[in-house]
Amino acid sequence: MNVLERVFAYCDDILKGNIKACKKHKWAVKRFLKDYDDCINNPESPFYFDEDVGEDFYWFSREFKHVEGVLAGQAVGLTDFQLLISVNVFCFKKKKNGSRRFRKVYIQLARKNAKSQFLAIIGAYVAFLGDEKQRIYIAGWQKDQSDEVYIAVRDGISSSSLLDGKWKEAYGKIEVFRNGSVVVPLSRETRKTGDGKNPSVGIVDEYHNHLTSEIYDVLQSGMVARKEPLMFVITTAGFDLSRPCFIEYDYVSRILDPDDDIENDDYFAIICELDEGDDIKDESNWIKANPIVATYEEGLESIRSDLKTALDVPEKMRSFMTKTMNIWVDMKVGGYIPASKWKAGAIDEFDMTGRDVYIGVDLSKKIDLTSTGYVFPTDYGYHVGQHSFMPEEALVERRAKDKVPYDLWIEEGWMDITPGAVVDYSFVEQWIMDFINDNELNVILFCYDPYGATQFAQNMANHGLTVVEVRQGFPTLSEPTKEFRDYVYQNNQNEKKVTHVGDKVLSWAVGNAIAEMAANESIKLSKSKSRERIDPIAAIITAYVQARFATVNSGEGNIKFISINDL
Template identity: 30%
Template sequence: MLSGERPACKWERLAVERFLRDLDRQDTPGFPYRFDEAKACRPINFGECFPHVKGQWARASGKANRIRFEPWQKFGLANIFGWVHVDTGLRKYRRVYDCEPRKNGKSIKAAVIGLYLLTEDGEFGAEVYCGATSEKQAWEVFRPAKKMAEKQPSFRRKYGVTSHAKRMECDNVGTKPLPDGSKRWPDGSRFEPVIGKPGDGASPSCAILDEVHEHPDDTLYDTMLTGMGAREQPLLLAITTAGTNTAGPCYALQKELEAVLQGSIENEELFGVIYTVDDPENEWRTEEGLIKANPNLGVSVSREFLLARVRDAEQSPRKRSIVLTKHFNVWVTGKNAWLNMLDWNRQADPALTLSEFEGEDAKLGIDLSETDDLTASVLCFRRYVDGQAHYYFLGRYYATEEKVKEHDHYDEWVQGGHLVECDGGTIDYQEVEDHILESAEQVQIEQCFYDPCGAAHLAQRLQQHRGIEAVKVGQTYTNFSAPMREFERLLKAGRIHHDGNPCLTWMFGNVVAKETEDGKMLRPVKENRDNKIDGAVAALMAFIAAHEPDEDEDLDDFLQDPIIA
């Protein structure tokens, strides 16, 4: 792979480079780990003793029926189980993030890991859980593990495994023989699916969380992780495809792993590989992209099947997001999202700061909540590059202390400096105003476009006492239709720029374009009450104020008269 013989995405290459780098770090100060080849091979050999339980291989007989791991799968298993502490011999990695497209065999691999940690980990009273948000999903790993055990009598005999309707139990091997000569006794070791979070008494030695992109919050993940405190070498395995909720725990975990692989943070207990494409805009249409994202191409997933899905995506924008997430591991936004968030993310520039626009003219858009919802204040600057207008967005976003406690992603944004937390249960409008006035000392703010629902009082105060003209903009088809179409056009042309604030990105990803019956006009709405769009609306209002049509545009089509509604 490193030689280029097999195409691989950036994240797979970085995972391999990390492994080779750690091999070189063995026996050096500050790196208390070694790679134990025997321990690395044991779960691989263990898994290849089991039969396939579905698909064409399950119909085969003899050795053709047995599981055979591909090299890329062996690489993952060897890393998880082969790296151990020099002194204790315990595993280095305690958390694993495995992001693979559908049909690449992640459920079978996870089932083998679950069976191995049930029987071969030396953990007395082992508790292995398959956790998910629904019973159906929780069984996606547990069912094949249960069938594999039931189809392998020698496995059940050796480890004393008994299979029940909704769990498996086993008798661990003891050090002293029992009266009948056996070295086993019932120690409570079990393997079972779990929906939601397990009971307070659970002490997982292994937790396999399936399709983590569907988890709305960190509850299950954190419950499993905190319950592992009494275990010597627990393992939390998160397996998933990409998804649409960039504010959820799965996306946050992926970003953490990406930072580890890039070397921007150090975390010796986290391992993972992400199989995707480097150029989400174009590579999904190529043979190289198929191989990068689907390491089991031609084995468990057929080229013909994927090519058919690619044709579906080319013919239907609605199907494109499904194909990108499920078969190429590309994170996109909601099913009915207005913008192509690949375009939006491409225009992110974290280096953008207010000081870069010192003394320049800015337009302000504000969308204030009535009580405790998200509040947004966004500045838009216009600059000319090669004779064309480009638009730059910088904002501040606010949430109450109570809302931050309710939403894990809010808390993460607060910790990262992307969201301002207001004390108590209401937004501090004085703090919002103070921040606007601070900005007005650096840049020239002449106009404030605002949503009359909530922001009227602040906007009027800015006009009366600070001389910033207040213009109210109702969220109507008339006011937003042409600006939204123009904003989308400019974004695709690379003429919209922003600082990459994840809070604003999430809100733009939540925007749905609601059309009139004839499809000629549109306005921004959200799919559900939890998908906030306040920052996006504030940015669009600032854009309405700052926009200057190109020479070939019709100004009357952009702004209907009057704008005030």
């Protein structure tokens, strides 16, 4: 069979269930068949299908030889799954100018499924067969990630007799003699991002490792002058839903979904993952995330070994789910609260008028974020919120460094800027008093960290508030931090124990929070271990240290304060 016949047979097996696949894999197959039929049978289609290019790519890939393992020395044989991807990427062309239809590619599948080797063939194919000088940049967040694909390119073309003498390697890049094309590894770690390099192909491996979209954005913005640019991402799932890869995953999932109105003719995507509810112990499901590894016995044995380790050592399960089953898990290592649990507590509004409240502050550094947190005991549990402050002169720098829309959050009312280069604590003090008076609140206790906040606390006492120190060590914070988390974990569609109004700053801070554990299993939130700022949730925990001792009188529903000394 030729390449296209193999691809059609593979698609037929997927849709008939002869080969097990997840729903998003099936959606990608259906999209391909629909697009191919449109090219062939619809004269109005803006695209045509060039079958010969698919054959060229296949025979070019045969020039690559395995360089290690039991297949060392043998020609690489692309699988039907890889051929499906290649004909989508290279065979759909625009009628108006003959350039490739797809400008962006997103592929998500489990590890060990020949990702780096396939990316190497893609990069080499464009570099050697391109009509003009091609600039292929391999982008990893860390140097070793970009080097892995670069080395795969170098080893692959070194193994080809056809390409012998047609290229050289110098100064950390590969250069093709015929057209001057180059293949260059980039990384954020070495401060090399390809800015201003006029890239034609950007290859991003393991995008889930990228803390921001900086490298991706720089490469894409540099492609505007290219006739047929290609941004190519292959990744496994990750465990931090705040990272740009998950945003991209969510977007391309909508492109694939035939029932979603989102369409993008420039974007090819395919996702191989377990479906919701699939049993990870059922070996027949493994091929859904492992379209290559799960087709041979050695690969299956590797997955069996990974699963056994994950079942024996629960701490390994998160890695197994993301890397081997390709499922996004919304909990980072040591992460305090999963995003899904926090979102479950969101409500539209909360009437705080006249209520009892506990207020906490996290003054932090004067040049950084300063936050107030408040906790309202309720008949169902607690309602929480925050308001934060940042010095006006630090806003631009902090927005660029933290990669979050502080200006938008200010506009939406979740935080304020204070005049000058440092946070004006008198401004914070006035906001707190206005918040209390405007809502006619009964402040039970004002809670503060004595380190660096003694004068501020004295000022609040002068306003008539009862203030109490809350030291930030394990003995004070561990039980409240655990208890607050336990309440959040009880949130579901039918019952909410901790509510909030969807405050974006607070949700961001909760997602950033990392719990530090002591030898005796005491925990507290750690600013040093958390990747981003956690001041808003830290202020709430400070208030919760005391608010947890409030009880609701079931007869009248009023809040009664019980001192910690009364327990």
